[in-house]
Structures are given as structure tokens and as C-alpha cells.
Amino acid sequence: MNQVTLIATSAMGLEALVAKEVKDLGYEASTENGKVTFTADPLAICRSNLWLRTADRIKIKVGEFKAETFDELFEKTKALNWGDYIPERAQFPVIGKSVKSKLFSVPDCQSIVKKSIVENLKKRYKKQSDWYEEEGPVYKIEVALLKDVCTLTIDASGPGLHKRGFRTGQGEAPIKETLAAALVQLTNWTPDKPFADPFCGSGTIPIEAALIGQNIAPGFNRQFVSEDWTWIGKNEWNEARMEVEDLANYDQPLDISGSDIDHRMVEIAKDNAEEAGLAEIITFKQMQVRDFTSKRDYGVIVGNPPYGERLGDKKEVEQMYKEMGAAFADLDTWSVYMLTSHPDFEKLYGRQATKKRKLFNGFLRTDYYQFWGKRPPKQRA
Known part of the structure; x- marks a missing residue:
């Protein structure tokens, strides 16, 4: 895969800082409430996870479309290229949220997206059985509906980026x-x-x-869920971690x-x-x-x-x-x-x-x- 669209999520008020950090890594970015979007090669998944100090999480944007009915949600989800991201037998739990949308039942949206992706991957990997086995690396999917626009993403960070890996203890109200x-x-x-x-x-x-x-780099001391993804590759992660060491x-x-x-x-x-x-x-x-x-x-x-x-x-x-x-x-x-x-x-x-x-x-x-x-x-x- 040559290019991916990434979303660096952000706390309200910090979007401009996150965008500056993304640009300092060499990527052009656009800013919206709570997120910064940019397109780059898969190496950017590694570099942004390691380097972004003020972002909450790195997500891969798989698709975005309008969905006012469950049929629309199912068919448009199924039409996306899930096999480019999710290998055979991988785990892909689905989480969700819905704001000001006709499809307001989050559990129903999660269930429909899950079934749709299963149908897509069964066809991609030529599986005849109704059962689709999941094991191995995790690709956590989020279905987010805002004013009837559905955005489907895959979490590339795992635990939030604020978890640097060095906190052994904390007080009652620690700052992130x-x-x-x-x-x-x-x-x-x-x-x-x-x-x-x-x-x-x-x-x-x-x-x-x-x-x-x-x-x-704030992520030098921790691991990320996307380190187990074969389509990114160990070479990219090794290159990104070598850059971290060289620039310190x-x-x-x-x-x-x-x-x-x-x-x-x-x-x-x-x-x-x-x-x-x-x-x-x-x-x-x-x-x-x-x-x-x-x-x-x-x-x-x-x-x-x-x-x-x-x-x-x-x-x-x-x-x-x-x-x-x-x-x-x-x-x-x-x-x-x-x-x-x-x-x-x-x-x-x-x-x-x-x-x-x-x-x-x-x-x-x-x-x-x-x-x-x-x-x-x-x-x-």
C-alpha cells in the first residue's frame, strides 16, 4: 500500500498544536474539531505514533460516506477495501458512536458494520463457511456517525498516546x-x-x-498495536525507531x-x-x-x-x-x-x-x- 489517510485525534483546543507537529514531520495536514487529517505512506503510521506529543491517538481512515439507513450502512461498508488493511483470520472488534444522526443506536451500527466487513473479507479470502475465524493481530474498527455522515477508521495506536510507558504511580487527579x-x-x-x-x-x-x-520522542518507551501488522512491516518500524534514536x-x-x-x-x-x-x-x-x-x-x-x-x-x-x-x-x-x-x-x-x-x-x-x-x-x- 503506497498511501494511507491518517487521523490524529486531539483534545479540544489542541488541534493547532497537533497540526504543527504533523507538519514538522513533513506531512501536509488539515484541521477540524478534535482531529487532524493527513495522507502519507505507511511509514507515517510509525513516525506519528512515536513522535506526536499532543495527539490522543492515530487512526487509519478507511472510508467516509452518508448513511441514513441500515441498508446504506451495510452496503457502503461492504464496498470498501477492507482486505487491504485486515489480513485473513485477524481480529477486528468494532466500537462506535453516533451524534445527531438518524442511525442513533450504536450497538445496531456496530453489529451491521461487523457483519458487513465479515462478508467483505469472506469474499476477499474465498471463505464459504458462515463462520469467520478471528485470531492474531488486532485491528480495532470504529464506526463514527456525525449528522448522518459515517466515518470508518482503524486504531493504529492501541492504548492512548498519553500512555508514554514510564508512569509507575500517580496522584488523585493526574494531568494527561x-x-x-x-x-x-x-x-x-x-x-x-x-x-x-x-x-x-x-x-x-x-x-x-x-x-x-x-x-x-514521547513514544520511545512503549509498544503500539500496529507493530504487529504485517502490511506495514518490521522494516518501517525499525526505520522509525532508528530515527528516534538518531535525533535524540x-x-x-x-x-x-x-x-x-x-x-x-x-x-x-x-x-x-x-x-x-x-x-x-x-x-x-x-x-x-x-x-x-x-x-x-x-x-x-x-x-x-x-x-x-x-x-x-x-x-x-x-x-x-x-x-x-x-x-x-x-x-x-x-x-x-x-x-x-x-x-x-x-x-x-x-x-x-x-x-x-x-x-x-x-x-x-x-x-x-x-x-x-x-x-x-x-x-x-
Whole structure:
């Protein structure tokens, strides 16, 4: 197969970041709500799974058509070239969703798509029996209906891309690695500057910063379901993983630190950093945000502090925001970036943000407050 159409799914608000990452890999992309679509050779399946930091999942788009009746869904699904993707005897479970469509029964849609693909593959592989045996590699299919338009895809990632493979432990409300990477990418940080997270929790944001700083692919430490697909081939995966190793800059010095009021989370963060191979690069310690200081200039602080969503925590969190503002007041060369859902954050922090951006932490709407520090003086040539 020479070309495939791929969809990189995305959390709302991160589509532009995902599209930039796809373009940085050398592929032209188009953006819609929650997804970025691009066409490339099968090697792109390997490279996008390994390299995309802010995408949720990589899917292969098999077909798209209008379907207002179950007969239409069956026949148009059956007409697609499923045998180009699914080998004989492979497993192909079907999941589904339906939004604002006449075919609103998801279980019925799943069942019809499954039967249709079975009929297609029986003809392709010349099977006479009513029974179609499934074993071996998995090709999970999704039937997604939106306003009567059906999109059929195959999942090429397996577990979501936020599962980097290094998390040994986590707190009560961990931030997704994909969102953490986005928070870093939305700053003005470069690897020559200090980077700090005063609410590090299990260490997700500092770890993502270290991966970005040394250009380490986020998928280097895990496996993907499409590695078992024979039509992609081991050579493509080997080539993609060799590129990951060749482009990593392990010699890039970094000054990255994380701190948290909870000593148990600090220990978990250290374990996660060690699992990621970054224990010697990131410094973690127990500390309250009000005690944060630095003698260095032009650093970047990124944090996902408590939001005060629970009524009992609200006053405590609001006091902490005030203390944070006081602690950071003298760091006029530092840029500060904070993610929270608290509507009065700027007032409590004591400054108006230079810029803020709407993001979703899971299903919770938040704002990413950006306070830009002074720029370093321009050096004479």
C-alpha cells in the first residue's frame, strides 16, 4: 500500500498544536474539531505514533460516506477495501458512536458494520463457511456517525498516546501527558533556560519538558498495536525507531526542577523520572510554592495547581494563589504559566495575564494564564 489517510485525534483546543507537529514531520495536514487529517505512506503510521506529543491517538481512515439507513450502512461498508488493511483470520472488534444522526443506536451500527466487513473479507479470502475465524493481530474498527455522515477508521495506536510507558504511580487527579506536553509547548521555554513546576505531582510536566528539551520522542518507551501488522512491516518500524534514536540529543544540558507540598508525590515523581531515564536530569524536592526562589534569570514556571473545585478546599487554594503571586513577584525576568479553572485566579494572583488560552483538562474547562517576563537583552553581533 503506497498511501494511507491518517487521523490524529486531539483534545479540544489542541488541534493547532497537533497540526504543527504533523507538519514538522513533513506531512501536509488539515484541521477540524478534535482531529487532524493527513495522507502519507505507511511509514507515517510509525513516525506519528512515536513522535506526536499532543495527539490522543492515530487512526487509519478507511472510508467516509452518508448513511441514513441500515441498508446504506451495510452496503457502503461492504464496498470498501477492507482486505487491504485486515489480513485473513485477524481480529477486528468494532466500537462506535453516533451524534445527531438518524442511525442513533450504536450497538445496531456496530453489529451491521461487523457483519458487513465479515462478508467483505469472506469474499476477499474465498471463505464459504458462515463462520469467520478471528485470531492474531488486532485491528480495532470504529464506526463514527456525525449528522448522518459515517466515518470508518482503524486504531493504529492501541492504548492512548498519553500512555508514554514510564508512569509507575500517580496522584488523585493526574494531568494527561499529552496536555502536559502542550502546556510546555505553549510557553517561550528553550532548553538553555531554567524550567520549574511548583505543583509537580507525579512529575508529568517536568518529564515532558525534559523529553522536549532533549528531543526524545514521547513514544520511545512503549509498544503500539500496529507493530504487529504485517502490511506495514518490521522494516518501517525499525526505520522509525532508528530515527528516534538518531535525533535524540541526550547531551543537551537541562535545568529542570519540580516541587510539591506532598512528599509522597515527590517520591512518585522521582520514580517516574527514573523509569523514563531522566532521573539525572530533573531535580525533585518537597516545597510549598510560597518558598520558591531562584538566583537565575529568564526562567519559565509551568504549573497545574489545585483548582479549589471542592468546597472545602476553596479558601485554602485561594490563599495559596495569593502566596504564589507574592513569591513570584520578584522574578520579573521569569515567565509564569498556570492552568486553572478558578475564575478569580488573576485577582488572587495579583496580576493580569499577558495572555490566556482556553483548554480542557479532561472534561473540565480551564484557562491557561500566561504572564510573560522581561526579554533578555539582545547581544551585539
